[in-house]
Amino acid sequence: MEECCSTKPKKTETKKHNHAEGDGHGHDHSHGSEDKTAFQLFLPAVVSFLLLLIGITLDNYIKPEWFQGWVRIIWYLAAYIPVGLPVLKEAVESITRGDVFSEFLLMSIATIGAFAIGEYPEGVAVMLFYSVGEVFQELAVSRAKRNIKSLLDQRPDEVTILKNNQPQTVKAEKVSIGEIIQLKPGEKLGLDGELLSEKASFNTAALTGESKPDTKTKGDTVLAGMINLNTVSQIIVTTGYEDSKLSKILELVQNATAQKAPTELFIRKFAKVYTPIVVFLAIGICLLPYFFVSDYQFRDWLYRALVFLVISCPCALVISIPLGYFGGIGAGSRNGILIKGSNFLDVLANIKNVVMDKTGTMTEGVFKVQEVAFKNEFNKEDILKMVNVLESHSTHPVATAIHNYAGEVDHSIQLENVEEIPGHGLKATVNGKELLVGNFKLMDKFAINYDIKPENIVYTLIAIAYDKKFVGYITIADSIKKDAQLTINKLKALNVKTTMLSGDKSSVVKYVADSLGIQNAYGDLLPEDKVNKVKEIKAKNETVAFVGDGVNDAPVVALSDVGIAMGGLGSDATIETADVVIQDDMPSKIPMAINIGKQTKKIVWQNIILAFVVKGIVLILGAGGLATMWEAVFADVGVALLAILNAVRIQRMRF
Template sequence: MRQHYRLDGLSCANCAAKFEKNVRDLPNVEEVQLNFGAAKLMVVGETSVEELEKAGAFDHIKVRRENEKAAPPVSFWKNKEVQSMAASLPFLMGGWFVLLQYGEEHLGAIILFALSIAIGGHRLIKTGLQNLVRFEFDMKTLMTIAIIGAAFIGEWGEGAVVVFLFAISEVLERYSMDRARNSIQSLMEIAPQQATIVRNGTEEIVPVEQTRIGEVMLIRPGQKIPLDGEVKSGSSYVNQAAITGESVAVLKAQGDEVFAGTLNEEGALEVTITKWVEDTTLSKIIHLVEEAQAEKAPSQAFVDRFAKYYTPAIMIIALLVAIIPPLFFGSNWSEWIYRGLAVLVVGCPCALVISTPVAIVTAIGNAAKRGVLIKGGIHLENAGRITAVAFDKTGTLTKGKPTVTLVETFSDLSEEEILSHAAAIERYSQHPLARAIVEAAAKLPRIEADQFQSHTGKGVQASIDGKVYWVGRVEENQELTAEVRTTINRQREKGQTVMLFGQGETVLGSIAAADTIRPESESIVQKLYQAGVKTTVMLTGDHRLSAESIAAKLGIKRVEAELLPEDKLRKIQLLQSEGKVAMIGDGVNDAPALAIADVGIAMGGAGTDAALETADIALMADDLHQLPATIRLSKKTLTIIKQNVAFALGLKVAALLLIIPGWLTLWLAIFADMGATLIVVLNSLRLLKWK
């Protein structure tokens, strides 16, 4: 039995790993996956919330079922850790007052410091001792050893300061991680939990879980849409910012698709439900973003491997610092044990371990709120290293809705007859050019065709009145008359696509169609260059003359034309020999090229399951504007990760160097570790505000 849970109070990466191990050790548990970024747990097997909370009791982790509402957040001053920290402060201050007045050996100072340690650190020391017995060396174990060691050598004041600073670090780290996760939590609260359903002519307000596909929802002005559906009646402007990131409302009328979590602004709508609550586009976005946050980026995997060896190395160094000078050089035991304890504290890898995941979580959450779905840390990092962007032309650089501009005949058939015959054949096809031909022939007498056949990338054919006709693209080795060739080249030079209509080996006519270039395409290409992309490439099945005409208008450097779907894949492979390549397409026809590219980017992911499943990144709106912004966000994230790792290691190296002159105190060690952790987290949180 597979069960999903939400976790409250999970702020430490090391604690998350320990909790996962504890859950895995529970009887009847077969498989466990813990998503630290999303604070989510998946368990295969038989277990209960009580058992899971017992497994997380060492860090006071609270567990609830996935669909269960979270308890209201505890106010800052009602938090037990904050209360313990605040209660210990007067005793800490009193202890230092007595120490400064009467010296560190005074019994009053020792008692006050001991009370401060007991009040502020009883949870920490209890957990640390339990870990020590099990030989589990995490942050709390190291802190406990340092506190007990400080008391053992008479440094009660230092031990009390370590407890207090560590408590501050824990509280602020938890607050920071909660801020990072809020971007996804806010998405989860967008969709209403109830829907107004019209049943037997009456309105009923029911929980969304109790609705059925095919039922009709009533959406009044100012209400959010609870479930995905299709407009049955009415028209209204709907704000889809929650899904696509677009702040401009879109007009929805009969037959249009609407999404859960979007806002109906003006008119009343009757909407037929098309998806269960767990299958809505919003639910898929939340699920995919949470899965993305769980996937380790290459830099995070490296840091985790590094930390695995780093922690034991620090413990060995601390032990050697404590025992070698007294054993071999006659130095003071108390002094060098103290220095060893300081090494133990400052060497804790907390800041290093959290340096990457918090940046990844924050960046992916930021992108999701802007309508960009990044499906993993590896794709986020790869997007920051892109050197080339390959565009599919139709539907990406152009609107994907071509219109017939010219019909010419090279036979006894009239232009209208050519168009109506071609429409009869193309009525069975889903290609954009086919739809353009059918629409152009809408007012002409309808002709019926049968025995339809499609030849991918080349054309289609069908039988009309017992004769087989075809519509297809121009083949380079095709035998054409001078008149036909001249006509085709003239249209191509204008950036138009030409389809031929014929029977057998005879070309009977041609149909030219033009696809409108998206207004934003030219500026987007320039912004990609500004974002650091070196090469842009157009991949299209169109003739080179048509493709080059459009590419020249947009500033695209390279054109690969007359390509079949498998040719696009080979072109992507060639580009990859020069660097990291992103491919942007519609997520359906370009699936092979999207899959093989270093970063596959799908346009218009909202409502398109294929785009959500195929691509590494989905631009939920049918809009290119977010593409250069996403690349810049990725580069910014890479920069912040590098800053975090450098700072986490650099500060520890600097602190460790203070051992040589004996300047590294316990309180300075914990301050350095706390400072490194907080600076790393706060630096990552800058991505929340990045625009």
């Protein structure tokens, strides 16, 4: 039954079959419904419907003498062929592939059987409505796939490069690293690069889901898919076409359907067992009553068996369920959340604990000077200039924060004997006097007396000593993200517990956690400490999502049920290691991802229950002779259409 609702392998033998990439006829959408208009897809059904309508009118109202015998049979055959021939062909092809019990065979037997007992209009009607249902399935799956591709495949085929200061239009894949792209307002960038112009604004919606302009300055990274908004800009290419972030993201989403949810896998296995059982039951319904019913009529029992076959098609299940999951992945992509497979949608739906890193997740990851507390006996401006010069020898974020606060480095200040003391800070000689900049362990190491208690100060502290005297300290802090509070509030509304784990000092971690209302917080942790904390939570049999950078916290990501990476655009490794990638660094996308998982699961189970209940009722009625082909059509095609419409709903939801 699997192949009846899956694609044929293409390009590589390892490509998995999955319905999200194909229609109910086993065709690939990229060469099927995407190349046809709705009119072309419905044309065979329209022709069949008109011939059927005329036939029924001639049969029941006009009743001309000539519409009898072979004329009547040929008329209904002409109505049957446009919709029936493709299905008969697929039935034969599925048998040659080893899939004997496909829905195509069920429909072929049922409709040919109806013709055999003289029920021509019903035979045509069953195949007609089935084919209409298949077209709707094609359109729905095709639309889901097209939505994702249109959201992500924003790469222009051609770009303008500068050669000898002359613009030339070339294919994007032909551009080499180091070449310069000229980007006009309104144009999309074709490759990743570094901005050479002083300033430019970009629309990053294709990558992050955010329509708010993002202003970049000279030296900033700009990515393929971004749209230039105002001035002509120049970008030097830093990454090849196939290795761009957008290419990786697009590949990720296209491959997402290969990771199947347990529900999908169960339905596939179920269909492979269920369909042959139904075929043999239909044979039993037709033949066994001969031995138990005194007035046995073969024609009546054959009709019941044919009705039973039509009802039994598991199309609503094997099509709407993958479509529901595919819609969930598409909904995530539209909101800047990349979910690597439908299995992770199921995990997200059941998350009970969100464990998060602090820096870069709930805070900006950009340190800023909060306070400069120097003793009055020292000239604040002179000390800051010396500290700024010394910190220019470091690439640490703290050094960057001090540089941003103090301004340009004063190169007239001469430093001697510059030394970095690991885990402590920096030491140098200025004007023959010793300058120390680092933590309070550095002060202790050089026996500098100080009159404050560092543990009582929340922020990260930079202690300074000059000429063997304690000058004072600078506090550095990482600001909390604007939507961090909203994130925690939404997680609480979803009954999800929150825990913060960080390598930062405990007082800082506790301050951030208390500010946001995070239930548990632990600081001063090494990577192995984080692993142990997550193990403690998992020991309570609760599902855990870990949110971090996906690289430094790799052991915790691997241990958690689902790893969520913040800032996926900044790290290739993050995109590859995390299960879910939030592209715009907004923590509020964490509860959104969980909500998408919950809504997807709800829709999938609604479809499962709908299909089983309706089919179960009509199967019983059909076996008892109380249901006709018309009820059978509703139980199969009607339920399939309702399930598809329900599955498509998730693509229109607001989260």
